[in-house]
Amino acid sequence: MSTDREPLSRERVVEAALAVIDRSGIQGCSMRAVAGELGVEAMSLYHHVPGGKDEMLDGVVAMVQTEFVEATDLTGDWRADMGAFSREYRAALSRHPNVVAMIAARPAVAYRSSTVLVGALFSAMEDAGFAREDALRAVRVVSRWTIGFTLGEASALEDGEQADEFDEPLLVEVFTDISRGEDDVFEFGLEALLDGLEARISS
């Protein structure tokens, strides 16, 4: 009721865009649909997002990224913190599966929104004896791994229960496995990666 008359703002536009994307995917996120969500005409949006659709989608990425950054508590222990980084990242992306592909395609926006977190991770890793160069590489490796994992996860989910469609027994096994234990595979991969990184501590 009263919210109907709330004035438009950049934040409200971006929020509405995220709501539309969560509900109907990126395909369904037209300027007209976002405007409809706000009870307004499409052309009104351009006053609050002058850069048009691109700027609006950048805003959505930044918003999801902020959600994850704020949920992540750091302890100063590099291994615990890198794990928290990856797990909270995956959790935020799982809440917005349709946004994952957008984040992957907008690394600049993503990095910008998580500077503080990444900076703290660097410190923890250097304290633990990593070379600065390796700390830089490790953060990129883990964050890309997390995005790649969550992306595959989100798409496999979307593809649905195709497992029994395949005539190849191996594929049936792979896809059955996929739909059964995403959490297990995530933890398996994350721990393997962290083990491999730990072996690279140089001091």
Place this chain on the structure above:
Amino acid sequence: MSTDREPLSRERVVEAALAVIDRSGIQGCSMRAVAGELGVEAMSLYHHVPGGKDEMLDGVVAMVQTEFVEATDLTGDWRADMGAFSREYRAALSRHPNVVAMIAARPAVAYRSSTVLVGALFSAMEDAGFAREDALRAVRVVSRWTIGFTLGEASALEDGEQADEFDEPLLVEVFTDISRGEDDVFEFGLEALLDGLEARISS
């Protein structure tokens, strides 16, 4: 000259679509553009790709995937083969950077096109003493890692030399590092991951 009169076929349509995507991105890959590439009207495509644009894009993913599968020589040594899998995958995706995001969003098509390869990898890993369950997990972890890495790489490239745009010194460092050594970071991450997996051999 003579190719102008070659009859249309599913394969020629998919080839043309890949050419358009490589040149102008997914955005630029309209049915009209692909038809133009073939000197034909948009509506003609539907006779060879009855499923429309979606089926055409599935075909593009399968074609790039096949390119990578055929380039990958296996030795029977799990670690060498897993490395070859990841490196050749990255190489094929780097040749078609605009296709990476499409592959990530179509895991079913991707798996279907690489069954033989994945099957051989499983055997090699079981021979090396991995539990079957861990071999399944490892293949998914490495393939998603490779996609995630290449995706970030392709997008960072596209974003261009934004490094000096940032006011935050940490971001400048991260982005400078990004544009300098993608190969180094890839090898660093891949070896760390393989080390972590190797530690999980159970026999």
Place this chain on the structure above:
DNA sequence: ACCTGAACACCGTTCAAGT
């Protein structure tokens, strides 16, 4: 200042019609 109607140059896709 903030919103909008009409218009422009595009989309993917259908369907009846041409050869």
Place this chain on the structure above:
DNA sequence: ACCTGAACACCGTTCAAGT
């Protein structure tokens, strides 16, 4: 059998006009 013209219901975006 294979290709196409015209048409439909959509896009993102601009711009002049309304309040």
